[in-house]
Amino acid sequence: MSTTPKNPAAGRDIVLPQDPARLAVAAKGRLRASKWLLLRRVSQALALVLFLTGPLLGVWIMRGTLASSEILGVVPFTDPLVFVQSLAAGHGLIATAWIGAALLVALYVVFGGRAFCSWVCPVNVLTDGAHRLRVRLGIKQGLQISRSARLWALAAVVAVSALAGSIAWEVVNPVTLLHRELVFGVVFTGSLAWMLIGGVVLFDIFAANRGWCGHLCPVGAAYGLIGTASLTRVSARARDACDQCMACYHVCPEPHVINPALKGGEGETPVILSRDCTNCGRCIDICHRDVFAFTHRFDHRTVEPANDTEPKSRPAAPAAAE
Amino acid sequence: MTTRKGTGQGGPSRRAMLTGTAKAVGVAAVFGLGLHTIVAGQATVKAAQALRPPGALADERDFLAACTRCGLCVRACPYDTLKLAGVADEAPIGTPFFTARDVPCEMCEDIPCVVACPTGALDHGLTDITKADMGVAVLIDRTTCLNMLGLRCDVCYRVCPLIDEAITLDMRPNTRTGVHAIFEPTVHPDACTGCGKCEKACVLPEAAAIKVLPREVALGSSAEHYRLGWEEKRKHGEALIQDTIDLPDRGYSPDHVESTPSGGLKGFKP
Ligand code: SF4
Ligand code: SF4
Ligand code: SF4
Ligand code: SF4
Numbered sequence: 328m329s330t331t332p333k334n335p336a337a338g339r340d341i342v343l344p345q346d347p348a349r350l351a352v353a354a355k356g357r358l359r360a361s362k363w364l365l366l367r368r369v370s371q372a373l374a375l376v377l378f379l380t381g382p383l384l385g386v387w388i389m390r391g392t393l394a395s396s397e398i399l400g401v402v403p404f405t406d407p408l409v410f411v412q413s414l415a416a417g418h419g420l421i422a423t424a425w426i427g428a429a430l431l432v433a434l435y436v437v438f439g440g441r442a443f444c445s446w447v448c449p450v451n452v453l454t455d456g457a458h459r460l461r462v463r464l465g466i467k468q469g470l471q472i473s474r475s476a477r478l479w480a481l482a483a484v485v486a487v488s489a490l491a492g493s494i495a496w497e498v499v500n501p502v503t504l505l506h507r508e509l510v511f512g513v514v515f516t517g518s519l520a521w522m523l524i525g526g527v528v529l530f531d532i533f534a535a536n537r538g539w540c541g542h543l544c545p546v547g548a549a550y551g552l553i554g555t556a557s558l559t560r561v562s563a564r565a566r567d568a569c570d571q572c573m574a575c576y577h578v579c580p581e582p583h584v585i586n587p588a589l590k591g592g593e594g595e596t597p598v599i600l601s602r603d604c605t606n607c608g609r610c611i612d613i614c615h616r617d618v619f620a621f622t623h624r625f626d627h628r629t630v631e632p633a634n635d636t637e638p639k640s641r642p643a644a645p646a647a648a649e
Numbered sequence: 650m651t652t653r654k655g656t657g658q659g660g661p662s663r664r665a666m667l668t669g670t671a672k673a674v675g676v677a678a679v680f681g682l683g684l685h686t687i688v689a690g691q692a693t694v695k696a697a698q699a700l701r702p703p704g705a706l707a708d709e710r711d712f713l714a715a716c717t718r719c720g721l722c723v724r725a726c727p728y729d730t731l732k733l734a735g736v737a738d739e740a741p742i743g744t745p746f747f748t749a750r751d752v753p754c755e756m757c758e759d760i761p762c763v764v765a766c767p768t769g770a771l772d773h774g775l776t777d778i779t780k781a782d783m784g785v786a787v788l789i790d791r792t793t794c795l796n797m798l799g800l801r802c803d804v805c806y807r808v809c810p811l812i813d814e815a816i817t818l819d820m821r822p823n824t825r826t827g828v829h830a831i832f833e834p835t836v837h838p839d840a841c842t843g844c845g846k847c848e849k850a851c852v853l854p855e856a857a858a859i860k861v862l863p864r865e866v867a868l869g870s871s872a873e874h875y876r877l878g879w880e881e882k883r884k885h886g887e888a889l890i891q892d893t894i895d896l897p898d899r900g901y902s903p904d905h906v907e908s909t910p911s912g913g914l915k916g917f918k919p
Contacts, residue, residue, distance in 0.1 A: 416714035
């Protein structure tokens with residue numbers, strides 16, 4: 328799966344830039360080097376603001392929470408994982424919920440399953456922050472958790488729903504807990520919610536790199552499964568221009584997804600097809616040679632490097648270390 | 650997550666994979682057990698205490714299987730009756746409930762909360778709010794209720810949307826004065842919707858003397874193994890056993906006092 332570094336010994340000498348955005352900022356300016364990140368933060372803020380205009384200003388755009396909601400009192404949404412848990416618990420659900428779940432699945436098939444994670448989920452803002460802090464504090468050690476742990480967690484969540492006959496994950500789900508706390512303004516009554524969310528953040532800072540969102544969260548895993556068919560995908564279309572600066576591996580929340588696309592040989596697609604990719608677009612921002620771009624999953628074209636520069640002969644680095 | 654060492658000859662990586670899987674199953678099982686404990690604990694401990702919105706599936710387990718804790722019912726309620734439970738509240742976290750003493754259910758004719766529910770946790774079959782069953786009011790403190798003290802407060806009775814059906818004032822002698830009556834607020838569980846307007850209106854300073862409780866908490870199970878003679882007689886049209894010998898009652902002359910149909914004493918005037 329991973330390409331062997333051309334010069335394994337050299338790997339150790341590479342000092343990842345303290346600020347992985349340095350080269351990109353130099354090449355294209357701070358704004359363009361954070362374009363998708365900013366858009367993402369706007370989108371995540373909207374996922375709260377649109378729910379809050381109602382209670383605060385009386386202008387109802389979205390009602391409900393991320394578990395089930397309603398746009399303008401017409402279009403229903405139901406979180407697919409909550410939906411599946413309810414079915415597993417033995418409730419048939421009425422048409423609204425079926426339509427709502429189908430709409431969300433369709434939406435995320437188009438925009439990328441885990442686009443939920445990077446564009447909507449409020450926990451993501453916190454875990455991104457936790458990651459930054461971890462890097463800043465220089466914490467290297469951590470639990471080694473399998474990336475597939477979240478699938479097991481997902482299976483356990485559905486199994487417990489079936490056993491307990493109740494939508495199990497909603498009792499502790501940090502995603503909807505946080506969203507509900509914020510949207511329903513019960514911020515100071517739900518100490519458990521804050522303990523859980525604080526726990527997730529501390530876990531990510533001190534215990535495991537990208538521990539929650541990258542390895543454990545069953546909600547992310549469920550959206551990941553939807554993402555198996557995502558239409559919108561990132562392509563390393565200009566991969567020939569890559570000079571091995573490693574910035575993309577450094578910022579990607581799921582760095583293992585980059586390798587097959589970026590290091591793929593002739594005839595292998597440059598599209599990042601892994602369901603784990605969150606379509607956050609941070610690699611697009613951070614790449615100072617504009618290797619990456621959003622496209623659709625069937626676009627297997629590669630493009631020649633935009634400018635004449637040859638790939639710099641930096642020593643190749645080892646494949647993304649976690 | 651293939652480790653560099655593991656990618657070697659197939660053998661070790663296969664073993665690594667198997668132990669990895671075993672570990673994952675183990676951890677997932679532990680996680681599942683923990684989750685199950687929390688879920689089951691919340692459902693059983695808290696179920697009995699909460700008043701749910703109209704139409705909520707009667708069995709708490711069914712309700713928790715259906716309710717996504719989205720709060721659309723809460724948003725739909727024009728009186729801000731409903732709330733989503735926080736950790737300290739009496740309902741499992743995130744589920745809708747109401748506290749009758751704070752804001753009771755106003756029994757909206759169009760039942761917007763039920764209409765808004767996207768999952769069927771609130772049964773859309775409920776279209777007549779008078780058939781709702783959020784709980785049953787119980788005159789829980791007969792020592793502080795003003796009517797029970799012989800005063801004429803009557804407030805709980807007056808505010809009931811189903812006055813004279815769900816709640817009546819049943820009159821009986823005030824044995825303290827000997828000349829007055831006590832008008833006992835009496836709830837009829839078949840008609841009471843559990844809206845809690847009585848509890849809200851009760852004039853006592855803090856806790857109300859009349860409270861809405863979930864039906865399972867409020868009511869005993871009916872004595873189905875008993876035949877009620879008067880019911881049997883009514884169904885039958887006459888006494889089941891005929892020709893019993895009616896012995897004269899000593900010292901009792903029925904000319905002065907007659908029974909009223911409701912069983913009260915006719916000669917008695919409050
Ligand atoms: S992995 Fe879970 S917590 Fe993280 S962003 Fe995705 S849904 Fe949110
Ligand atoms: S019937 Fe009306 S007042 Fe009662 S809970 Fe529903 S919306 Fe609120
Ligand atoms: S609208 Fe239905 S699913 Fe949503 S919180 Fe209320 S009862 Fe639960
Ligand atoms: S709860 Fe009280 S006010 Fe509401 S229906 Fe029952 S007796 Fe009447």
